[in-house]
Amino acid sequence: MSTNTDVSLSSYDEDQGSKLIRRAKESPFVPIGMAGFASIVAYGPYKLKSRGNMKMSLHFVHMRMAAQGFVVGAMTLGMGYSMYLEFWAKPKP
Template sequence: MKEGNRESKLSEDSSITLSSDTDVSLSSYDEDQGSKLIRKAREAPFVPTGMAGFATIVAYRLYKLKSRGNTKMSVHLIHMRVATQGFVVGTMTLGMGYSMYREFWAKPKP
């Protein structure tokens, strides 16, 4: 009796069909890296700004490394880390403020 119930339950489970979406867009897989970067930069403009600022500050501080004078290497590296972190956190804060503005205040009233 138990096996009969088990078989009927299995047949019920196998008759269940999963819904299939045929409208799934795979356009994001067809993009090359350049167009994907441009699309992401349009969606979140502060991300590439933060990355560019980070790279600029690191490059500048590494250039200034040779003229650091009597400053210890560890102090110079700490200053570089604080400057880059400050820029990235500031950019993230501006980006969040911008997205909040677009989402809550810049929406047209229905």
């Protein structure tokens, strides 16, 4: 069993803020998905008081599905964007 001794320790020295900023630059749709998820979760309690005669559990299921749909959509757009950059936008040698 071989071990890799050339492990870079620079990633271990990063704090959470700089790691999030670095990863946001690498894949910009992740923070968009996180922000959309957080905004839908924050919108849920606001919409809760005006739900009418809808059951509370059904309201929570709708909010959960909306948040998950936003995150999956952001992930799909991010994958499409990275595929575009890798296969079509890359200059041919």
